[in-house]
Amino acid sequence: MIVDENNKWHIRSETFFGCAPEGRMDMMTAIETEQLCKSYGKHMCVKNVDLRVPEGSIYGFLGPNGAGKSTTMKMILGLVNADQGQISVFGEEMNRKNRLDVLERTGSLIESPSYYGHLTGRENLEIVRVLRGADKREVDEALKTVRMEKQQNKKAGAYSLGMKQRLGLAAALLGKPKLLLLDEPTNGLDPAGIQEMRELIRSLPERYGMTVMVSSHLLSEIDQMATHTGIIHKGELIFQDSLEHLHEHSRKRLLLRTDRNGAALRILEELGCRGKMMEDRISLPDMEDEKVALCIASLVRQDIGILRVEEYQRNLEDIFLSLTGKQVSL
Amino acid sequence: MKGFVTEIKKTKRKWMWGAPLGIFLVDLAWMYWVFSGMEREELADGFYQLLMNLPLVNTITLPILAAVLASRLCDMENKGNTYKLLCTLQEKGAIFRNKFILGGLYILLFSLFQLGMIVFLVWGYRIPQELETDQIAYFFLSTCATTIVLLLLQEILSLMMDNQLYPLFIGLIGTFAGLFSWFFPNLPLRYVIPWGYYCVGCTINNIYYKETREVFFYTIPFSYGGFAALLLFAAALYFCGRNLFLKKEV
Numbered sequence: 312m313i314v315d316e317n318n319k320w321h322i323r324s325e326t327f328f329g330c331a332p333e334g335r336m337d338m339m340t341a342i343e344t345e346q347l348c349k350s351y352g353k354h355m356c357v358k359n360v361d362l363r364v365p366e367g368s369i370y371g372f373l374g375p376n377g378a379g380k381s382t383t384m385k386m387i388l389g390l391v392n393a394d395q396g397q398i399s400v401f402g403e404e405m406n407r408k409n410r411l412d413v414l415e416r417t418g419s420l421i422e423s424p425s426y427y428g429h430l431t432g433r434e435n436l437e438i439v440r441v442l443r444g445a446d447k448r449e450v451d452e453a454l455k456t457v458r459m460e461k462q463q464n465k466k467a468g469a470y471s472l473g474m475k476q477r478l479g480l481a482a483a484l485l486g487k488p489k490l491l492l493l494d495e496p497t498n499g500l501d502p503a504g505i506q507e508m509r510e511l512i513r514s515l516p517e518r519y520g521m522t523v524m525v526s527s528h529l530l531s532e533i534d535q536m537a538t539h540t541g542i543i544h545k546g547e548l549i550f551q552d553s554l555e556h557l558h559e560h561s562r563k564r565l566l567l568r569t570d571r572n573g574a575a576l577r578i579l580e581e582l583g584c585r586g587k588m589m590e591d592r593i594s595l596p597d598m599e600d601e602k603v604a605l606c607i608a609s610l611v612r613q614d615i616g617i618l619r620v621e622e623y624q625r626n627l628e629d630i631f632l633s634l635t636g637k638q639v640s641l
Numbered sequence: 642m643k644g645f646v647t648e649i650k651k652t653k654r655k656w657m658w659g660a661p662l663g664i665f666l667v668d669l670a671w672m673y674w675v676f677s678g679m680e681r682e683e684l685a686d687g688f689y690q691l692l693m694n695l696p697l698v699n700t701i702t703l704p705i706l707a708a709v710l711a712s713r714l715c716d717m718e719n720k721g722n723t724y725k726l727l728c729t730l731q732e733k734g735a736i737f738r739n740k741f742i743l744g745g746l747y748i749l750l751f752s753l754f755q756l757g758m759i760v761f762l763v764w765g766y767r768i769p770q771e772l773e774t775d776q777i778a779y780f781f782l783s784t785c786a787t788t789i790v791l792l793l794l795q796e797i798l799s800l801m802m803d804n805q806l807y808p809l810f811i812g813l814i815g816t817f818a819g820l821f822s823w824f825f826p827n828l829p830l831r832y833v834i835p836w837g838y839y840c841v842g843c844t845i846n847n848i849y850y851k852e853t854r855e856v857f858f859y860t861i862p863f864s865y866g867g868f869a870a871l872l873l874f875a876a877a878l879y880f881c882g883r884n885l886f887l888k889k890e891v
Binding site: 385388389390391392411414417419421422423424425426427428429430434437438439441442443444467479482 | 643644646647650651653654655717720721722723724725726727728729730731732890891
């Protein structure tokens with residue numbers, strides 16, 4: 312990971328693998344993109360995006376509205392042609408000829424749900440089932456998974472938005488795909504619906520061994536669902552790693568302000584506390600109270616005036632904001 | 642094949658046969674109105690009169706049928722945002738093809754029913770003129786090919802436009818242009834108005850003698866060259882429309 316002059320984090324392609332902690336090295340990727348670009352007129356909405364979605368993960372694709380999430384997902388599905396770059400799904404490079412073969416193992420729900428309003432929920436699923444060449448029993452399974460058995464014979468046009476989203480998800484589950492792409496699946500749902508959809512998505516990797524890529528502009532949502540995350544802003548992927556790794560950046564730190572920060576930093580280093588300067592303060596890793604007392608006493612003994620000692624913890628929102636550099640929906 | 646099967650399944654409760662049936666009944670009522678007031682001797686040329694009147698009626702009704710069929714086939718996709726789902730399940734070109742084949746089948750069935758109507762009217766009004774199979778075949782080919790070209794045109798418009806009122810409106814304007822072309826049979830301009838090809842393909846003509854107040858019906862040769870040109874135009878239109886649809890991002 313590289314931190315640029317604007318304090319933004321940029322990912323090198325080896326982040327997941329090359330620099331990743333042990334154990335993640337063996338992870339296979341479900342989706343891999345290389346230098347993916349798309350522009351509409353002069354506006355470049357996706358810029359050199361290198362996605363790495365590990366197999367079996369729930370990959371939260373996070374970004375403000377208009378950041379390029381849907382366009383990227385549509386490019387992965389071949390619905391939008393990329394200007395430049397490559398897309399591989401389960402190690403197979405996708406092109407016009409093999410697109411449908413590759414997508415055979417992929418289910419999707421992009422933007423608003425797709426449905427035929429004049430057909431019942433079951434009939435809608437039947438159409439997808441025939442096109443997917445899936446077994447007849449799968450319709451019942453999918454209906455059961457999204458808890459729509461009772462409403463299956465109602466016309467889809469009469470469904471609430473939440474029901475339509477669930478129908479869309481059921482359609483995406485037909486054919487038992489290994490990869491699921493869900494674009495803002497909780498959009499327009501009420502809090503109970505959001506909770507239900509979230510639970511459902513969370514259960515998919517375990518129940519069906521799926522990899523789920525889910526986009527959202529809500530950090531809290533991704534935080535509650537995903538195992539990995541990629542943050543896209545103005546078409547650029549500015550962060551990509553495990554959610555755990557993102558959380559590491561929100562660990563507690565101690566901030567120390569003295570009248571002679573340079574000297575204090577040296578003394579602390581001699582004591583085994585490696586700190587770093589953060590504006591006019593010294594940032595130290597969190598430590599036990601006794602050790603804090605020892606450090607302060609040592610500094611005071613060396614005639615260093617302690618101006619302030621404070622505890623600091625960045626939450627995910629702060630991290631997200633520092634990455635995107637602007638106030639966005641959270 | 643499964644793409645075509647789903648295309649049929651999608652039309653459930655869409656009353657797709659409503660428009661062809663309605664237009665068939667309108668045609669029948671029109672012909673009944675034309676023939677009911679005829680004298681015995683006027684019916685002597687009844688078969689030719691039928692083959693001349695029906696293309697005129699078709700110029701008014703079949704472009705509307707083509708527009709309605711195409712709109713009903715495509716609008717359900719627009720309304721339900723289904724292209725982005727379908728395009729991950731089947732070739733985009735297959736969506737275009739299946740809609741065209743299904744619409745074409747309705748046109749084919751309608752044209753066959755119209756042939757049945759001719760036979761029924763000749764029998765019902767006891768028209769003495771013999772049924773000429775070659776003339777029936779020319780009428781069928783001309784009606785079917787022209788309507789299929791119009792269906793293709795309307796399908797392209799319906800697939801490219803989200804608001805289905807525009808293709809329907811264009812179809813209506815085309816109907817008027819086609820009807821207009823009947824009044825200028827010698828004007829080459831009529832060849833660029835596909836809505837008027839029912840007139841171009843009509844193999845029956847008449848001469849009206851003012852002095853005796855008699856109408857003389859006669860046949861004109863079927864233009865195989867023109868028909869081949871129409872088929873070529875249809876093929877070109879199909880590939881252009883398909884490519885346009887393939888390029889459209891969903």
